[in-house]
Amino acid sequence: MPRPSAVVFAAALAVAAVAAGCSGPAPADLFLVQRTGSITGARLTLRISDDGGAYCNSSPKRRDITSAQLIEARALRTALDGEQDKHVGLAQRNLRLAPGAITTLSYRVRSEGGTVVFSDTSAHQPQAFYRLAKLTRDVAQGACGLAR
DSSP states (O other): OOOHHHHHHHHHHHHHHHHHHOSOSOOOEEEEEEEEESSTTOOEEEEEETTSEEEETTOOOOEEOOHHHHHHHHHHHHHHHOBTTTBOOTTTTTOBOOOOSSOSEEEEEEETTEEEEEETTOTTOOHHHHHHHHHHHHHHHTTSOOOO
């Protein structure tokens, strides 16, 4: 018969092994924003994940975004990818808007549904593009700690 301490040790080892393997799959990405522009600090690669994480530029470090930013990111992903069986999203249409005459910032946003491209001066932007630009700036300045 095994000693009680051996049984406790074996049980603890089994629990540790299960806990180590139960981290689950990585959270899904909501979208990836690539921002470029003609001003200092314009270049940014921002990936936002469904668990409230942001990954800024080439850093593998996860940074937390606010609950309000996560809610907005999820709403924007719905605008990009559409709702199941309800409407086609902007990314599914691969919407690409030409920049205006004088452009400061340009965006390329990739989601599961496809890719959209627009600039701050693109004509006829859907409201979602303005919201994407604002969220990108807010997360860049907040969670990423960047100037813009």
